Amino acid sequence: MSEKTPQRRPATFRLDDPGVIVMDPDATTRPARGTVQVTPESDPALLPVALDAPLLPARRGFRWGALFWSAASGLVLFGLGLGVVNLIEDLFARSQTVGYVALALAAAAALALVVVIAREAFGLARLATIEKLHLRAAEVLRSDDRAESRAVVDELLRLARQNPHLARARASLAGHADDIIDGADMIKLAERELMAPLDEQARRLVSTAAQRVSVVTAISPRALIDVLFVFVAALRLIRQLARLYGGRPGTLGMLSLLRHVIGHLAITGGMAATDSLVQQMLGHGIAAKLSHRLGEGVLNGLLTARLGLAAIDVTRPLPFTALPRPALADLARDLLRKRDGEE
Amino acid sequence: MAPGFSDIVEEARLSARALLDYGDGLFHPTVRLGVTGLSRAGKTVFITALVHGLTRGGRFPVFEPYATGRIAGVRLEPQPDDAVPRFDYENHVRALIEDRRWPNSTVDISELRLVIDYQRQNGADRTLTVDIVDYPGEWLLDLPLLHRSYEQWSAESLALSREGPRAKLAALWHAHLATLAAAAREDEQAARMAAKLFTDYLRACRDERFAMSLLPPGRFLMPGNLADTPALTFAPLDVAIDGSAPDGSLWAMMRRRYESYKAVVVRPFFRDHFARLDRQVVLVDALSAFNAGPEALHDLESALAGILDCFRIGRSTLFSNLFRPRIDRILFAATKADHLHHLSHDRLEAVLRRAVARAADRARYAGAAIDVVALSAVRATREAMVARGREKLPSITGTPAPGEVANGETFDGATEVATFPGDLPEDPEELFKGGFAGLSSAPSEKADFRFLRFRPPLLERHGDEAPALPHIRLDRALQFLIGDRLQ
Numbered sequence: 001m002s003e004k005t006p007q008r009r010p011a012t013f014r015l016d017d018p019g020v021i022v023m024d025p026d027a028t029t030r031p032a033r034g035t036v037q038v039t040p041e042s043d044p045a046l047l048p049v050a051l052d053a054p055l056l057p058a059r060r061g062f063r064w065g066a067l068f069w070s071a072a073s074g075l076v077l078f079g080l081g082l083g084v085v086n087l088i089e090d091l092f093a094r095s096q097t098v099g100y101v102a103l104a105l106a107a108a109a110a111l112a113l114v115v116v117i118a119r120e121a122f123g124l125a126r127l128a129t130i131e132k133l134h135l136r137a138a139e140v141l142r143s144d145d146r147a148e149s150r151a152v153v154d155e156l157l158r159l160a161r162q163n164p165h166l167a168r169a170r171a172s173l174a175g176h177a178d179d180i181i182d183g184a185d186m187i188k189l190a191e192r193e194l195m196a197p198l199d200e201q202a203r204r205l206v207s208t209a210a211q212r213v214s215v216v217t218a219i220s221p222r223a224l225i226d227v228l229f230v231f232v233a234a235l236r237l238i239r240q241l242a243r244l245y246g247g248r249p250g251t252l253g254m255l256s257l258l259r260h261v262i263g264h265l266a267i268t269g270g271m272a273a274t275d276s277l278v279q280q281m282l283g284h285g286i287a288a289k290l291s292h293r294l295g296e297g298v299l300n301g302l303l304t305a306r307l308g309l310a311a312i313d314v315t316r317p318l319p320f321t322a323l324p325r326p327a328l329a330d331l332a333r334d335l336l337r338k339r340d341g342e343e
Numbered sequence: 344m345a346p347g348f349s350d351i352v353e354e355a356r357l358s359a360r361a362l363l364d365y366g367d368g369l370f371h372p373t374v375r376l377g378v379t380g381l382s383r384a385g386k387t388v389f390i391t392a393l394v395h396g397l398t399r400g401g402r403f404p405v406f407e408p409y410a411t412g413r414i415a416g417v418r419l420e421p422q423p424d425d426a427v428p429r430f431d432y433e434n435h436v437r438a439l440i441e442d443r444r445w446p447n448s449t450v451d452i453s454e455l456r457l458v459i460d461y462q463r464q465n466g467a468d469r470t471l472t473v474d475i476v477d478y479p480g481e482w483l484l485d486l487p488l489l490h491r492s493y494e495q496w497s498a499e500s501l502a503l504s505r506e507g508p509r510a511k512l513a514a515l516w517h518a519h520l521a522t523l524a525a526a527a528r529e530d531e532q533a534a535r536m537a538a539k540l541f542t543d544y545l546r547a548c549r550d551e552r553f554a555m556s557l558l559p560p561g562r563f564l565m566p567g568n569l570a571d572t573p574a575l576t577f578a579p580l581d582v583a584i585d586g587s588a589p590d591g592s593l594w595a596m597m598r599r600r601y602e603s604y605k606a607v608v609v610r611p612f613f614r615d616h617f618a619r620l621d622r623q624v625v626l627v628d629a630l631s632a633f634n635a636g637p638e639a640l641h642d643l644e645s646a647l648a649g650i651l652d653c654f655r656i657g658r659s660t661l662f663s664n665l666f667r668p669r670i671d672r673i674l675f676a677a678t679k680a681d682h683l684h685h686l687s688h689d690r691l692e693a694v695l696r697r698a699v700a701r702a703a704d705r706a707r708y709a710g711a712a713i714d715v716v717a718l719s720a721v722r723a724t725r726e727a728m729v730a731r732g733r734e735k736l737p738s739i740t741g742t743p744a745p746g747e748v749a750n751g752e753t754f755d756g757a758t759e760v761a762t763f764p765g766d767l768p769e770d771p772e773e774l775f776k777g778g779f780a781g782l783s784s785a786p787s788e789k790a791d792f793r794f795l796r797f798r799p800p801l802l803e804r805h806g807d808e809a810p811a812l813p814h815i816r817l818d819r820a821l822q823f824l825i826g827d828r829l830q
Contacts, residue, residue: 012750
């Protein structure tokens with residue numbers, strides 16, 4: 001609706017009036033001048049709503065596993081502490097100087113431990129924030145709640161503040177904050193503004209990693225080296241993606257991320273198998289005809305790419321709605337093109 | 344007004360009732376859903392559509408437990424109160440779907456109990472009982488009287504009747520009032536005459552051209568079985584707010600009857616149906632106020648504010664659950680959103696948000712959750728873009744109800760029309776400042792808005808099943824109102 005036009009008067013048209021023509025929405029013909037044309041519109045309420053399944057069902061009930069690990073690590077910490085105290089006492093008994101040195105070392109270690117733990121906790125909290133944001137955004141897309149969409153976008157902006165490349169996108173999104181925009185549309189707007197540059201970069205990261213893996217697999221002399229390299233490359237990729245989308249995972253954060261990525265892969269794997277396994281195997285088959293090693297390399301690269309896509313789903317703070325989800329086919333094309341260039 | 348003895352007794356009764364309900368609720372989780380709305384706001388249609396959608400399977404993508412399949416089934420059960428008529432759901436559905444007409448205006452209170460069998464997120468099977476009450480919207484106007492004395496009410500009614508378009512309608516009654524002396528001896532005939540003229544005036548205000556909302560006492564308009572009893576035979580007198588009535592005077596008689604009206608009519612109604620609500624949806628028909636003009640809009644605003652002041656709103660605590668149940672979620676719904684193109688829904692919501700701002704702020708301050716939504720429980724229209732010359736009008740198409748008038752033409756209830764009802768302003772404040780012309784002050788071709796009333800939609804039947812009723816955002820309303828109780 002145009003914003004500046006003066007108020008328009010109400011008007012009513014009988015559909016059986018000869019001066020009124022009911023148009024077919026798909027028709028392109030121009031009707032006669034001087035008539036009033038009525039074009040029925042599709043029902044907005046009946047349009048399909050694309051929705052991501054939630055990443056993982058929210059955990060409920062008491063977490064016995066967490067209790068076990070907390071209690072066990074507490075005990076180990078006590079044991080260590082006791083050992084250190086005993087050691088320092090012994091050293092003091094031998095010589096005052098050595099005792100002080102040991103005490104200083106212990107204090108430094110304790111300080112470092114505290115900092116490391118704090119950093120881990122911070123990283124975990126940040127990952128949890130992103131995950132929660134993802135769920136909240138999915139919820140807003142469904143409920144179209146305006147106030148909640150504003151809250152989600154505010155949090156997104158806070159999250160994106162660290163990324164200097166998003167300065168302009170942030171400013172333009174902040175400019176829309178006071179406009180009347182429905183909740184779901186607001187989320188889509190935020191996705192288009194903030195996520196587009198990141199998605200591009202993420203895609204590049206994934207395809208680089210996949211290429212590297214496929215090359216190394218193709219030329220590596222030992223299977224063990226492949227396995228190690230693929231593992232390291234996958235970890236690196238996940239960490240890079242998490243950083244790109246605003247997470248700061250430490251070691252524990254990486255573990256939990258890895259678990260989510262693998263869980264997500266297990267959920268989406270079945271779906272992906274139906275759509276692209278055939279083409280994948282076909283590609284692999286042709287490559288393998290050319291050379292055994294080359295085929296293995298391509299397959300490993302594709303698997304890495306798939307892992308990367310799952311990692312994008314997990315680390316991205318918004319679900320894919322307005323922007324297309326990067327598909328394996330795009331990445332595979334990159335991968336094969338590169339191989340062709342090298343051969 | 345200082346709390347009198349009767350107020351304290353009333354409180355005690357309410358608390359005892361709440362305690363009983365709480366005990367019962369431990370074994371059968373129950374939500375009492377208050378469907379609040381002035382007359383013609385669409386309460387009956389809302390309840391019918393809600394029950395129909397849940398029991399027969401509607402399209403509710405936003406109502407999470409339903410969309411994800413956690414609701415196994417919804418059934419109707421005998422209601423808890425044996426003295427209250429049952430909500431005539433089956434006839435209302437038939438009227439909507441087969442006869443394509445809106446249900447008749449509600450004349451008496453009725454009740455319905457829904458039982459929802461569902462599975463919780465963690466897998467446990469549970470049931471939730473939802474009690475819904477329907478009642479004539481006119482009765483709602485009585486609630487603010489609970490906190491007013493006869494003198495206060497008289498002064499307010501008189502002041503109101505001397506404003507704007509009401510003064511013309513009240514002329515006859517004013518003339519009669521001038522002949523009455525408050526301190527004169529009580530006189531049954533004078534009281535009856537005053538009550539009759541006063542009722543006529545209230546009835547005239549309800550006309551579509553004026554669409555006034557603030558018309559207490561409500562039973563004058565919808566007397567039910569109390570017609571012609573002394574409790575309904577009184578009228579405001581021109582008396583001082585802090586004056587006291589001489590014994591045996593007309594004033595004393597009116598005042599006594601006013602008090603008994605409160606005791607016989609208003610208090611039981613409040614006690615039985617409003618003091619125990621958990622969730623509330625406030626249906627507001629803003630469109631007929633737009634049709635009528637700025638006075639009707641202001642009237643609607645003050646009527647809503649007065650009513651919402653009577654409810655007990657706030658975050659539920661254990662203590663409140665035990666002794667003083669509170670409403671912890673309120674949904675303000677602008678009904679009949681299907682009479683507008685969806686591009687204007689945001690503006691309609693903004694108008695409603697502005698109209699209930701005071702009540703909403705108060706509720707939020709007390710800790711209740713608030714939402715405002717433009718909805719249509721039964722969607723009667725489809726959307727279309729009308730091109731007239733170079734102008735494009737976002738319009739709706741549908742069949743106007745028989746007797747509706749537009750462009751000086753009266754519709755027969757069979758012709759389909761496309762209608763553009765007029766642009767709502769971007770800033771709702773413009774409407775409240777009175778910057779538009781309605782039917783109360785202008786001839787119909789000069790009015791800024793014209794919202795026609797449409798007949799219910801023609802639905803295609805598939806087999807024997809009753810077809811699902813189309814709606815706008817009914818699922819979002821459900822999700823807000825009971826979604827959290829179905830987690």
